[in-house]
Amino acid sequence: MRLGVHINRFNQGPARLAAELAATGAAAEEAGLGWLSVMDHYFQMEGNDRAEDPMLECYTALGFLAAHTSTVRLGALVTGVTYRHPGLLAKVVTTLDVLSGGRATLGIGAAWYEREHAGLGVPFPPVAERFERLEEALRVCLQMWDPRDNGPFEGEHYRLAETLCVPAPVSAPHPEVMVGGNGERKTLRLVARYADACNVLVPTPAEAARKFDVLRRHCEDLGRDPDEIRRTVVHLGATPGEGDIDAFTAEVGAYAQVGVDTVIVGAPDGDVPGWVERVVGPAARRLAEAG
Secondary structure (H helix, E strand, O other): OEEEEEEOOOOOOHHHHHHHHHHHHHHHHHHOOOEEEEOOOOOOOOOOOOOOOOOOOHHHHHHHHHHOOOOOEEEEOOEEOOOOOHHHHHHHHHHHHHHHOOOEEEEEEOOOOHHHHHHHOOOOOOHHHHHHHHHHHHHHHHHHOOOOOOOOEEOOOOEEOOOOOOOOOOOOOOOEEEEEOOOOOOHHHHHHHHOOEEEEEOOOHHHHHHHHHHHHHHHHHHOOOHHHOEEEEEOOOOOOOHHHHHHHHHHHHHHHHHOOOEEEEEOOOOOHHHHHHHHHHHHHHHHHHHO
16 A cells, blocks of 8 residues: 655745745655645635635646656646536646656546635536536546547537547556545446546545445446556545654554555645655555555
8 A cells, every 4th residue: 555645735935835846746756655646726725724825726736746756646636627628627637647757647526615616706516517517527538538539529518529639648548537525326436437546535444445335336337347446545634743653654554454555645734845754754665565
């Protein structure tokens, strides 16, 4: 099992942000992490702090990280389906994949943060429509990445006359598709039908196992092998500090027993490169040694 880091605060100040992000990428590589992500939001989540706090545009930040890393997988955790037209989203993720040498993941979900939509004038349809759009967006992206099918695409919410995507992604057959969310009836069924990976937010390995059992049943209904889907979880415990490495390693190591590939840990609001070096790196090495 591997560890990943999710960057969700950007409070270092504009003059320091670039250097801090570059250093975080270098620390992630040195630690052997399997994943490095940023949030895709217009405003900071109020659950983290204030909407008025700094928030970078996701894919610009990921492109910057791609230039300062060479091995770690990069993605959004996760893009809201309402944020970008799916044809543009496929092109953006393709660009990240090409420039990173095949390390891009399309992390996508149904979106939820109504304030930022209203704030910037972005339509925020009801939840049922957002899920309809999510399924169509997944279909659009997969068609954009199919060199045998250049369009058209005719959906209820999206209509594309051509689905040209040149250059093609470096990843074969396409960038990894990760659907994020806990919903058992809709979200996990979309994972089973379209995704290469899932991301769930659960407090315990037992709850993760229950979600994965639901996913397995959806896969059985669709005739798909559930082992084809990479399983990731977000660590919902406290951000580990330097004195917590033993307890943290034991806590997240338990997820390996239920088939989790990567546990993603939210970064602290502060010295992220130093935290990765002093805390996450040693934990990642212990988990790798444990198998």
